[in-house]
Amino acid sequence: MRYPPKSQAPEYLDAPDQDPVEFAGLLEAIRRTNRWYGGRTLILGYLRRFAAVIPHRPLTILDVATASADIPAAIAAWARKSGLPVRIAALDINLDILAAARETVRGLPEVALVRGNAIALPFPDRSIDVVICALSLHHFSFDDAAAVLREIDRVARSGFVVNDILRSWTAYAGILADTWLLSRNRLARRDGPLSVRRSFTWPEYHDLVRAAGLRGVWVRRHRLMRAVLVRWPQGLHEHETRMRPSGEARYGR
Numbered sequence: 001m002r003y004p005p006k007s008q009a010p011e012y013l014d015a016p017d018q019d020p021v022e023f024a025g026l027l028e029a030i031r032r033t034n035r036w037y038g039g040r041t042l043i044l045g046y047l048r049r050f051a052a053v054i055p056h057r058p059l060t061i062l063d064v065a066t067a068s069a070d071i072p073a074a075i076a077a078w079a080r081k082s083g084l085p086v087r088i089a090a091l092d093i094n095l096d097i098l099a100a101a102r103e104t105v106r107g108l109p110e111v112a113l114v115r116g117n118a119i120a121l122p123f124p125d126r127s128i129d130v131v132i133c134a135l136s137l138h139h140f141s142f143d144d145a146a147a148v149l150r151e152i153d154r155v156a157r158s159g160f161v162v163n164d165i166l167r168s169w170t171a172y173a174g175i176l177a178d179t180w181l182l183s184r185n186r187l188a189r190r191d192g193p194l195s196v197r198r199s200f201t202w203p204e205y206h207d208l209v210r211a212a213g214l215r216g217v218w219v220r221r222h223r224l225m226r227a228v229l230v231r232w233p234q235g236l237h238e239h240e241t242r243m244r245p246s247g248e249a250r251y252g253r
């Protein structure tokens with residue numbers, strides 16, 4: 001079998017009424033994944049390039065499906081260090097998760113938490129400079145993931161960066177090993193490998209972009225089994241020479 005079989009089983013992360021201590025451990029496992037496996041660095045690498053060519057200040061950013069908002073917090077810390085004024089909206093549908101996010105963003109007034117649905121983002125067209133979304137498309141069915149991409153594209157004024165896991169045996173083995181060897185959390189041990197089985201293959205990411213009808217969007221393959229979908233701010237891709245992925249294709253003009 002070329003890919004791990006697709007699963008539609010719901011993750012504990014999306015299921016109500018979890019034990020609060022176990023649930024907090026699951027959120028910590030996601031933050032650790034971002035710290036250890038380049039989730040934050042990946043987003044910051046793109047944002048640095050975007051910020052260099054987008055003149056609008058404060059730079060407005062929306063993080064769709066933010067979980068405990070550690071990526072917005074990392075962006076705020078980086079922006080402060082770089083002297084870049086930012087305003088970040090961190091959106092999630094789950095109130096328990098947003099309660100955890102409140103702790104993460106304490107003392108960061110540039111980050112606002114928003115409860116909302118990624119399938120119907122509560123923002124007008126082209127109202128936010130950059131929209132980001134990490135490790136979240138696999139929480140949706142194919143049709144809903146296409147709808148989320150359409151929403152992100154609608155709201156993003158200058159560009160967007162969406163990334164998620166590539167469904168592959170390497171990712172499956174890696175996450176299985178990570179969650180069983182390095183975590184004792186029952187929810188993370190099930191959700192980790194399941195999230196690989198819920199995610200999309202390299203050809204399916206291309207299908208998603210086509211199904212969403214997106215134009216001018218690049219599908220890129222990054223290390224550590226990530227697919228990245230990017231709409232670059234005007235003219236930027238042509239000058240971008242450093243973050244070369246191992247594969248990429250462009251859809252629409």
Ligand SMILES: C[S@@+](CC[C@H](N)C(=O)[O-])C[C@H]1O[C@@H](n2cnc3c(N)ncnc32)[C@H](O)[C@@H]1O
Pocket residue numbers: 013014030031034039064065066067068070071091092093094097116117118119133134135136139
């Ligand atoms: C794996 S977590 C996201 C991780 C986070 N973006 C990061 O990179 O650390 C997936 C998130 O999607 C959220 N989610 C699921 N369905 C959603 C929806 N319809 N609208 C908004 N958020 C949703 C969940 O509540 C969860 O916080």
